[in-house]
Amino acid sequence: MRYLVTGGCGFIGSHLAERLISLGHHVCILDDLSSGHAANAPCEAELVIGDVTEEAKVRAATDDVDGCFHLAAAASVARCNSEAIATNRVNLVGTLTVLAAAARRNVPVVYASSAAVYGANAAVPLGETSELRPLSVYAADKLACELHAGVTSHLHGIPTVGLRFFNVYGPRQDPASPYSGVISIFADRLAKRQELTIFGDGGQVRDFVFVGDVVDALVASMAHRRSGAFVCNVCTGEATTILGLANILADIVGAPARLAYGPPRAGDVRVSVGDPRRLAKVYGRAPATGLRAGLTALLHEDAETSPAPARAQRMTASLTAGRT
Numbered sequence: 160m161r162y163l164v165t166g167g168c169g170f171i172g173s174h175l176a177e178r179l180i181s182l183g184h185h186v187c188i189l190d191d192l193s194s195g196h197a198a199n200a201p202c203e204a205e206l207v208i209g210d211v212t213e214e215a216k217v218r219a220a221t222d223d224v225d226g227c228f229h230l231a232a233a234a235s236v237a238r239c240n241s242e243a244i245a246t247n248r249v250n251l252v253g254t255l256t257v258l259a260a261a262a263r264r265n266v267p268v269v270y271a272s273s274a275a276v277y278g279a280n281a282a283v284p285l286g287e288t289s290e291l292r293p294l295s296v297y298a299a300d301k302l303a304c305e306l307h308a309g310v311t312s313h314l315h316g317i318p319t320v321g322l323r324f325f326n327v328y329g330p331r332q333d334p335a336s337p338y339s340g341v342i343s344i345f346a347d348r349l350a351k352r353q354e355l356t357i358f359g360d361g362g363q364v365r366d367f368v369f370v371g372d373v374v375d376a377l378v379a380s381m382a383h384r385r386s387g388a389f390v391c392n393v394c395t396g397e398a399t400t401i402l403g404l405a406n407i408l409a410d411i412v413g414a415p416a417r418l419a420y421g422p423p424r425a426g427d428v429r430v431s432v433g434d435p436r437r438l439a440k441v442y443g444r445a446p447a448t449g450l451r452a453g454l455t456a457l458l459h460e461d462a463e464t465s466p467a468p469a470r471a472q473r474m475t476a477s478l479t480a481g482r483t
């Protein structure tokens with residue numbers, strides 16, 4: 160099969176591209192490199208550098224595909240709040256562009272939604288039928304993507320699957336990026352023996368899910384898609400506070416965590432824990448990597464997954480050869 164992966168130079172997209180290639184599929188990545196890196200893309204993938212809102216480019220990239228994985232987004236809640244119009248264009252218009260191109264080709268779309276759509280709803284565990292109360296521009300745009308996916312399925316008959324990722328962590332999440340999750344930032348700072356900044360009181364509760372489990376869900380969603388529109392949580396159901404996370408990481412690293420406290424961040428959700436039962440029921444398997452095991456894997460395998468020089472060189476070659 161041939162698949163388009165938008166955002167395939169980013170954290171989750173690059174893991175997905177690797178998995179698809181290891182399964183024998185052909186992968187075309189469309190990415191504007193705004194937060195991702197070309198060296199993250201597997202060298203076997205075709206890389207098209209471009210914006211997901213460019214209709215002609217997205218159409219060309221979907222020309223001969225059997226399905227689209229849409230992960231490209233401006234994934235920073237803070238940036239979306241401060242640059243609502245620019246990020247709405249990427250997050251919503253970009254999704255509409257992919258949906259329209261997929262409808263034209265009559266192929267399915269599996270896209271990244273987010274647990275942020277539950278927002279102020281603290282009645283955990285959050286199931287797919289729980290009330291949606293977005294608290295940020297990012298969350299509102301993700302919810303709008305789900306609505307448009309539903310309309311596209313209805314109007315054009317293509318299957319769409321929106322996966323509501325909770326807090327995803329794993330190798331290759333860039334700690335220097337303002338878009339990065341708390342785990343990569345804490346892990347990086349602990350390794351450098353620096354203090355960890357906690358925004359608010361550290362009692363915020365999260366559901367951390369390992370990137371390998373997220374890729375399982377993406378691949379299964381494409382393989383077992385149904386007709387129509389479908390949304391599904393990708394989570395573990397395991398609740399961890401930010402302070403608890405700091406302590407587990409410090410324990411694995413074997414160094415005490417020095418904590419500094421900052422003001423709470425606007426739009427920060429207090430409690431976010433998902434119900435993974437729908438995922439388990441539909442695909443026969445829910446995320447299985449426990450937090451300690453996933454964190455241990457993350458802390459011990461950086462050397463293996465960070466872009467090797469040879470990979471970066473091959474990437475430059477395939478960049479030159481790829482459609483741009």
Ligand SMILES: NC(=O)c1ccc[n+]([C@@H]2O[C@H](COP(=O)([O-])OP(=O)(O)OC[C@H]3O[C@@H](n4cnc5c(N)ncnc54)[C@H](O)[C@@H]3O)[C@@H](O)[C@H]2O)c1
Nearest residue numbers: 166168169170171191193194195210211231232271324327
């Ligand atoms: N990481 C998480 O915890 C998490 C949680 C919920 C949802 N998500 C969603 O999952 C998806 C992937 O997230 P990620 O953590 O891998 O983020 P990421 O920033 O690492 O990856 C996003 C990729 O999209 C690309 N991109 C951004 N704007 C683009 C544009 N206009 N055109 C083409 N490419 C563009 C970036 O360059 C980057 O490579 C996003 O849709 C995000 O909103 C992530």
